[in-house]
Amino acid sequence: TLLAKWAPRTERSFLATSVYSGAQFGTVIILATSGFIFDSSMGWPGIFYISGAVALAWSILFLVFGADSPNRSKVISTPELEYIERLTGSDSESTVS
Numbered sequence: 001t002l003l004a005k006w007a008p009r010t011e012r013s014f015l016a017t018s019v020y021s022g023a024q025f026g027t028v029i030i031l032a033t034s035g036f037i038f039d040s041s042m043g044w045p046g047i048f049y050i051s052g053a054v055a056l057a058w059s060i061l062f063l064v065f066g067a068d069s070p071n072r073s074k075v076i077s078t079p080e081l082e083y084i085e086r087l088t089g090s091d092s093e094s095t096v097s
Helices: 002-006 012-020 022-039 045-065 078-088
Strands: none
Touching: 002 012, 002 078, 012 022, 022 045
16 A cells, blocks of 8 residues: 555556565575674574564654655655656545545
8 A cells, every 4th residue: 555655656566576575685684694693692582682673663763754645744855745646646635634
């Protein structure tokens, strides 16, 4: 639903691939770094603490800066909003408050 509202049709396939490959990217990163974390003073619990802290930070960033549609975003510029609305087929008038 977010991609349908935020990603212009001309860019949607690339953005969808990027979004859905994030889980695999995260798996690769944690597998590559978990040995170093295990050997550190944090030990094996550090693997869970660090990945949990990263997930919490990502969630907080999304809650602060994210929006369910472009016209509800607090950080989007007017030209960018017009570009997204033109290429997604949505507009500010059609959103229910």
